[in-house]
Amino acid sequence: MSPVRQFQVTFDCAEPERVARFWCEALGYVVPPPPEGFATWDAYTHSLPPEDRGKWSVCVDPSGVGPRLFFQRVPEGKAVKNRLHLDVRVGTGLVGExxxxxxxxxxxxxxxxxxxxxxxxVADEENESCLVMQDVEGNEFCLD
Incomplete structure (x- = not known):
């Protein structure tokens, strides 16, 4: 049996910092400390060539349990429904009203x-109710 591996979830987006801020607030995640040698993320960002600034952002579960979320800028916009989405589990164990x-x-x-x-x-014979939503750039997710 192969060992369980850690993974990160990567979002393609137009504005990585904006999308990362949304998901930090949505999930209670945080932006990790800046790279060694930099007091702030701004200091790190300003050390990069102009064309590399704002290309990515990241947020992490402060408890270390959930996956790292990585946000990378891509030139193309979102065109179709996600093939993969997050289920944000806020109603686990609850039913009905x-x-x-x-x-x-x-x-x-x-x-x-x-x-x-x-x-x-709406709930049916197999599933409880859930809400389909979109984040600040239109990526689908469910409140489950």
Whole structure:
């Protein structure tokens, strides 16, 4: 059996810092300390050639449990539905009206940060309700 490996989730985006800030707020993640030898990320950024500034950003789970999120600038815009998306687990163990109220409260918080509500998927025989949303650049995710 092969060992479990760590992984990071990489987002292609137009504005890496903006998208990283959104996901830090959405998930309770933080921006890690700047590279060794730099007091701040701004100092590090200004040490780079102008064409490399703002090309990427990163955020991490402060507890060290969740995956690292990496945001890289790409020239093309988002054109179609994601083939992979994050499920933000805010309603685990909740059902019915209590679950819906929790999902709606988190949706309102994320909309205030720049997310967009897409649609509510109502509970059926197999799945509990979830909310489909988009982040600040249109990447789909679910509140689950």
């Amino acid at each position: 209590e679950r819906l109220a929790t999902l709606e409260a988190e949706c309102a918080r994320l909309v205030a940060l720049g997310a967009r509500r897409v649609r509510l998927l």
